[in-house]
Amino acid sequence: MNKAIKSTSGTIKYRLKDVNSDKETSIILDYNFGRNNRIKFSTGYKVLPKNWDKTNQRIRAVSYIENREKVNSDLRLYSFEFLSVISYLTENEKQDREILKTILEKIIRGTNEDTNIKNTFFDFADDFIERKENQAKNIGAVKLSPITVRSYKQTINRLREFDKKLNYKLDFESIDLKFYYAFLKYMEENKYAVNTIGKHVKNLITILNRATEDGVNFNLKYKHREFKPVSEEAVSIYLTKSEIKALYDADLSKTKDWELARDIFLFGYYTGQRVSDYNGISSSQIKMFDDKQVFEFKQKKTGKKLFVPVHPKLQEIMNKRYNGKLPKKLNEPDINEYIKEAGRIAKINEPIIICRTIGGKEEVKEEAKYSLIVSHTARRSFCTNAYLSKMPTIDIMAISGHSTEREFYKYIKITPQERAVKIADSAFFKN
Template sequence: MNNTIQSTSGTVKYRIKDVQAKGETSIILDYSFGRNNRIKFATGYKVHPKNWDKINQRIRAVSTISNREKVNSDLLKFSYEFIDAVSSLDEFEKQNKDILKLLLAKIIRNDYEIVKPISSFFDFADDFIKTKENQAKNIDSVKLASVTVRSYKQTVNRLKDFNKKIKYNLDFDSIDLKFYYSFIQYLESNNYSINTIGKHIKNLITIMNRATEEGINTNLKYKHREFKSISEETVSIYLTESEIDALYNVDLSKTPDWELARDIFLIGYYTGQRVSDYNGIVEEQIKKFDGREVFQFKQKKTSKHVYVPIHHRVRAIMDKRYNGKPPRKLNDPDINEYIKEAGRIAEITELITIQKTIGGKNETKSVPKNTLIVSHTARRSFCTNAYLSKMPVIDIMAISGHSTEREFYKYIKVTPQERAVKIAESSFFKN
């Protein structure tokens, strides 16, 4: 009989990345081994915190999660295959984080192309993007995820351009304040706006944080208080009720694409939703409660369920041009292009002064209001006009999905004069 006690390979546990997340958050595999050694690896799956069973480390039995069984089965498979693979390693390999992560990459991502441990910044950045792409395939809003992935790719490409042209020899150890100001100067010399520069800095910090969490980076100079994302306030317009009326009444029958974009935009306005929710509403989302028609939404960004009364103008749009159903979906870039033209025909052309910092220089110019209309203007216009119409803020938030009043008040676009008029209507100022 063999009385030798075989040491275990380690302990695999699953957790969610952010227990306070308002929407879905990543499911992380944690592996503890040796003395105070630990690695973590993204599984590619996400779940809302309320649907995560912390004790059993699985997704709860919730009828609205159609792929729950597959995810839970995959989590079990990942841990079993990983422990089995680790058991075949020698003692040195069992303590090597790079080898362990390579095993996880093969098991979870089915990624057999990795032939060497990740050590350089650009190797890690490319792998980070690859992970994000895999995650994007496993969440509801693939479109939102693809936009995020594209943003990271743009940042890494700008860093590669900077490294090549400046010959900076960029790596983890060289990412400090000197690099920070050199990179900003490089972007300014290429006429990038301050908000675009800020986006790239923000993305870089995210990549560095991930590398630090995974034990690949040990340089913390990027955490200096001066090493921060920069931004400036942009002009975010809203359309007044009279401008919404003009847009609703204008005849666009000779330009069907503009008409479709206008109709989708107005549905966005009268529902107060994000474009990812209001563009592509299907007939099955129309419900009836106490004889009143409402749209049912599960917001893609937050997973919140909201119910919005169908405005009589929305019903008229559907009945007049779409056989009583919501209009078909239109590509978001097309909405942004066509709604500007619809606004021009509707004579929403008041001049708006905008300021923007490009290439380190402040530029001021006036542009017609219609050129600033985008798909998100619909939601902002709803929130602002509903507030000015004295709809209770709690009711507006129930429709828009804002979590706090502070968040809501930062979002709406109300001038001091408009707020003064609204306050004047209160009982305190009336006779």
């Protein structure tokens, strides 16, 4: 009998999926093997963070948790059986993620068959969204905006509606190309726009990728090249310098909500920031460098720290309507509603042709430009007008926070004629 000592080459650790949750959260098995190699696998058990002993990686001895000894015993058993099995693998097999996940699946799912614990797609999705929601609320390395969290929730709601309407019995195993085309058809029949459908497919793929990484999903049919978000080019406008001036000059004094939304929008335009950063700027963000006033931003989406000169127009707004202070914060939906009214008063009436696919049918209609203005139009207008004013791209990116020129050029919106005029001013065409 061979009694030689065999190495596992890895370590097991149990942790909670979300230590900041105020609800029960999943207990995750982490297996670290080799450099930068890690497998995360759900044990199927959940516990309140306050009842988890992080040091000993066990449920605390709390009297009202009746099955704590069973859970702790299972956790010990999972570790023992897993390390026992992999000790007999070849070195190559010990580095094969799929083999390791299969072993964990057999050990953990098999052991839990009599406990009725099962990670269904909707269970996992709800847990995923809860964790993302807590990420958005808590201080951490990466925060998700409430809008992104809401988008995930909308996707799961649409999938639940689909599942109920068609009695599809949706779960990880049933998510394949047949499901994909059935879901697209369902969304089209319910008059959803192409980009809305694409958003939900994209969110679904994100959730499935995470479930696969966590060792909960083993069905990879969603990775088929046809299983992808659908899209069409969206209409994204920018306001020209003359339209910005008209907006600035518009008399909105009789409707203070519109006036506030307009002023907040102009702060977005003259700083080039996202609405999450320019809506609610505080006086503590105004700094002095070499006798120049600048705004200090730490972008909520990227975490980047940026410095933007305080434009004279913003100082005028502060002095004229806010006693030298900054405008108060306004809910983003209200900004989007009121800025359209401000644009209407400013007579930003250029007709814009809109082509959209809704319910599988192309719709073409004409809308006044002011009706398309939203909070994000401010940032896009800054980038485009700064580019047309011949501000160096590297300086524009230093303000906007774009990481690459490729992303920046995808962002600006100019016509071929405007680009030709800008090119005509280059040194090549001067001689």
